[in-house]
Amino acid sequence: MHRTRPLDHIVLILGALFLVLPVLVAFTTSTHTAADIHIHGLQILPGANFAETYGTVLTQRGGFTGQVTGARMLMNSMILGIGFAVGKIVLSMLAAYALVYFRFRAATFMFWVIFTTLLLPLEVRIMPTYGVMSDLGLLNSYTGLIVPLLASATGTFYFRQFFKSIPDELLEAARIDGAGPIRFFIDVIVPLSRTMIAAIFIIMFVYGWNQYLWPMLMTTDERFFTLMRGIKSILQVWVGSQIPDYNQALALAVLAILPPVAVVVIFQRWFIKGLTESDK
C-alpha cells in the first residue's frame, strides 16, 4: 500500500553511507602505508600494503608494547566472547529452569535476588568489583576476565520468558512417561531451546567480545590483552610518535570489527529474533 518514492531511497542510501562508510574507509586506509596516510589523509580506494600491514599487526611482537601479538589478542577476544556466551547460557538456563519448573518456597524471593542485578550495570560498581577480584587473586586470568561479567540476569530473563511459553502439556506427558526433573531438562527443554540458545549466543558473544572497561582494568599482563585492550595501548604509543602508525591502528580496528559484525550479519535472523522477540 505504500508507494515507494525516490526520496525514501535517498534517505536510506544516505543513512547506510553514514553508518557503513567509516568502516569501509577504515579498512581501505589500513592497506596504505603510514607515510601515505599521513600525507594524503584517509583513503577510499584500497592500497597495496594489505598483506604487509596485517602481517605485521598479527605477528609482530612488540608492535605496541613489547610482548603481545595481534593474533594473541584475537585469541583472547575469542576466549572472552565464547567463554562469556557459553557461561551465560549455562548459568541462566539452569537458573531459569529452577524458577519456572519448581515449586519451592523461596522462588519469588530468588526471582528478585536475581533480577535486581539488571538494575545496575558493572560500570557503577567497577571499583569494588576490582577490589573483590584482587582479593580473590583473579586478576590477569581468563576466569577473572569472564566470570564477573556473568553477574547479571539478562540471559536468565530471556530463558525464563521462553520456558513460560512452553506448553504445560509437555511436562504432564513427560511425567506420565516417568521422567524426573533432570531427564525432562535434558530431553525436552534443552532441545526445544535450540533457536533461543543460538540467538542468545550471538548477542552475548558480541557483548563479551566488545567489552572494554573491564578487560582494561583486569589485565595488566599483556598475555591476557584482548583486541579492545590493544586499541587502548596502540593509542598510548601513538601520541608520542612522529608519523603515527595509522595503518596499524586501523588494521587492529578492522580485526576487532570483523568477527562480531560477521556473526551478526550472517545470523541476522536469529540475532533480531533474540533482540526483539521477547519484547512482544
Next chain:
Amino acid sequence: MMARIGARLRKGSTAEPAKRVQFDHKTLPWMFLAPQLAVIVIFFYWPSVQAVQSSFYIEDPFGFGSAFVGLSNYVDALTSREYRRVASFTAVFTVLVTALSLVLGLLLAVKADAVIRGAATYKTLLISVYAIAPPVAGLVGMMFFDMHIGPFVRLAAFFGWDMRVGLDYFDTAFAMITVSVWKQIPYNFIFFLSGLQAVPMSIREAAAIDCRNGWTRFRTVVLPLLAPTAFFLLIIDITYALFDTFAVIDVMVKDKPANNPITLVYKVYNDGFRGNDIGGSSAQSVILMVVVFVLTIVQFRFLEKRIHYG
C-alpha cells in the same frame, strides 16, 4: 533491557507460578540456582555493598587504614564545581545522543519499512554497525576527526572551523556525540523497524483511506502505536549514553581528560583508579546507582501509564 523487563513485570507474571504443573523437590532447584547465585553474590551484591560502605570512609591511598567521614564524600562530590561541570555535560550529552539516535533510527526505520525493493540490503547494511564495539567506534571516529588526516577536520576547515578534537572542549564534545550517535542508530533502527512491521495491515489500510496526508497519518496513527517501542528505546538509549559511551570517551580524550569533556561514569573511574580517591569515587558510584534506580522507577510507575499498550 530494563523496560522490557518492566513490561513483563507489570503484566503481573512474576509472583504467581507460571505453570500449573511443577516439580516438588527440596534440594534440586537450589542446585540449579547455585551457580548463578554464587556469581551474583560474589560479583554483584558483595561489591555493591562495599561501594556503599566505602562511600562513607576516606581511605588512605597507600592502604594505611581508613577513617569514617559520614556523608562528607557525598557533600564534597555534589558541591564541587568540577563535579557539577561534569554532571551538566553528562546531561547535555545524554539528551543529545538519545534524541539524535532515536530520531535518526526512527527516520531510517520508517523509510526501510516503506521500500520493498532492496529492503533486505538496507537492513543488513544498517544493522551491521550494531556489532562494532564502542572503543573501535571511538578509534575510527578519531581517525575521521584526526588533525592531520581527518576528512571531517578538512571539511570543517573549509567552513572556517578550526577543529581540534582532543584539545578543544567543544570540538571534542562534538566528535564524541557524533560517534556515539553513529554507534547507537542501528539498535534503534532494529527495534523501530520490527515495531513498524508489527502494525497490522488493516490499520494501515484504514488510515490510508481516512487520511491522505502522509505526515498527519504518521503522527496520529503510526507514532502512537510505536510509543511503547519508543519508550523502551528511550530508557535503553539513556543507559547507553550514561554508561556504554565510556569507551568512546576514553579513546577520544586519550588519557588527557584535563580540558576535555567527560561523563560521570568516566569521572568515577578517573577519580578511583587514577586519583586513588576511593571514598569519593564510591560516593559518586552510589549517586549514579541512585540515578539509575530512579530512572527505573520512573519508568515503572509514571511514564508507563501514559502509553497505551495495544
